[in-house]
Amino acid sequence: MTNEERDEMIMEMHDIVVGVAPMVKDHHKTLYGNGDDNKGIKTRMVLIEERHTTHIESCPARKAASLDNRNYSIAKVMMIIAILSLFASTILGAIALVK
Numbered sequence: 608m609t610n611e612e613r614d615e616m617i618m619e620m621h622d623i624v625v626g627v628a629p630m631v632k633d634h635h636k637t638l639y640g641n642g643d644d645n646k647g648i649k650t651r652m653v654l655i656e657e658r659h660t661t662h663i664e665s666c667p668a669r670k671a672a673s674l675d676n677r678n679y680s681i682a683k684v685m686m687i688i689a690i691l692s693l694f695a696s697t698i699l700g701a702i703a704l705v706k
Contacts, residue, residue: 640647 638647
């Protein structure tokens with residue numbers, strides 16, 4: 608590697624670093640915020656997780672989903688009973704035909 612090649616590579620790296628430096632500074636502000644008025648993503652995620660875990664019982668969507676699941680389980684039991692009664696009536700009808 609010649610000195611010219613080395614200098615060219617250093618200049619390329621310098622151009623890249625100069626372009627990336629502002630993004631790194633903005634990244635810190637985005638993650639951690641810059642005061643109470645502008646909370647960062649980290650603080651927002653902590654708040655969302657706390658609200659999610661503490662308000663699971665009071666969430667209307669979760670209550671509706673649990674009622675739907677209960678209704679589906681009742682429907683499954685009714686379908687099983689209907690299928691068993693169909694088989695029983697078929698067997699009893701076959702026995703009546705044989706006699």
